Structures are given as structure tokens and as C-alpha cells.
Amino acid sequence: MRLLAFETSTEACSVALYLDGEIRERFAVAPRRHAELALPWAEQLLAEAGIGKTQLDVVAVGRGPGAFTGVRLGVALAQGIALALDLPVTPVSTLQALAAGAPVVASPQRILAAIDARMGEIYAACYQREANVWQVLAAERVLPPDRLELPGGTDWYAVGTGLGAVAGALASRMPERFVFRDPAALPRAAAVAALGAGAFARGEAVAPEHVEPAYLRNHVALTLREQQALRAARNSGGNG
16 A cells, blocks of 8 residues: 655644555654645655655545644645545544554553644543554543543543643643653654555545545635645646
């Protein structure tokens, strides 16, 4: 399987190439540079692997929740490339991709993924990971950190910038519930690629026009820069 993945939902920008289980990635914390970096990185990864775009099987994308602009851009890039190449897309929850970055030290393992949503709120979801099987324990939502309730247990792994949001309200509310915390963790395209590959193997890919961004808040139209990025993705999709 040959899969190209994008994750641009936070201040981090990353692109990954999945080649039959091997993952290559470009990653940087680069606020406001996602549109500038994502497509060139994709081209570089493909060139280094000796793969043409027409040899891809599927495109994966972190479909949010996250920053409005970043979510829109990532989905637009994935849709543009997939439409140009007549490929399916596997949308991946950005929160699940974030959770997938937690260190694997137990099975089953319960993980809280939380992203700072600004305006006094966080995006959050709870998962249980057992081997490569994921169970959603609490669906993704946006809420103030002091309203988040965890399912039972004191063995939670917590990752993401939501732990430090609102003066660390979430982490300080229930410190006894967490055996591990990483408030600096950010979602990565490598995790989107791995999760997207699994979804594709299970037959869960969709047509690009059916990809639904997860904003969890009302959103606005594409900016001019995002429209230009979408056009660039569509134009480059057929070359290679």
C-alpha cells in the first residue's frame, strides 16, 4: 500500500508517506506556514522514495478537530490531490492521531487526547488502545477543561496541548488520574498515515468529496490562500 498523509490541524505541520508499512515523515512546528510547506514536503517524500503520485493508492488526512484554518487546509489538500488522481481518502480524527503518539507501555491502555481550542475550551476525546484495536470511550467534543469527566480508573495517559490550556486547568483538576502526561504532544502525519492505512485495509476509505472536516464549532469559508493551495494541489495531482 502506498499512502500519502497530511496533518495540519494544529500549529504543527506534517506530511508522511506510507510504503507497505514503512513510514517517512516531514514535521515541524510552523504556525501559519502550513500552506507553504505541505505540498513541497509531499513532493520531496515522493521523490526520495522514487514514487510518482500516480502510484499512490490512497490519501489520508487529519480531519480535525483543530484550528479552523489548519483543518480546512489539510482537507482541501487531500481532496485536491485525491480528486486529481481519482483516489479515495481515509479521514482520521486528529485527536486519535494525537492519542496514537502516546508511548505504548500497556495493553489495554487508556488515553486522553486534548488540544487547546482557545477561548477557554479544549477539544478532547478518550480512547482505549489494545494492540492495534482502538475503542472510543468518550467521543470528541469541545468544552471547558473544568467540565471534562473521565471514565473510571486512575491509569490514564494524557497527551496534548489541552493539558496546559486555561492555566493547566485540566491537568491540575485530576492529577491522581494520570500515570503519564505530555502537554507538549502534537498530532503527526505519521500517526495519520498508520491509522489511515488500517482504515483503508478495512475498506473504510471514502470518495474525496465525502470527507467531512470535524470543526466542532461553526466555521467560515476558505480563505484566499487556502483556495490557492487547493488549486495548486489539484494542478499538481496529475503531474507525476
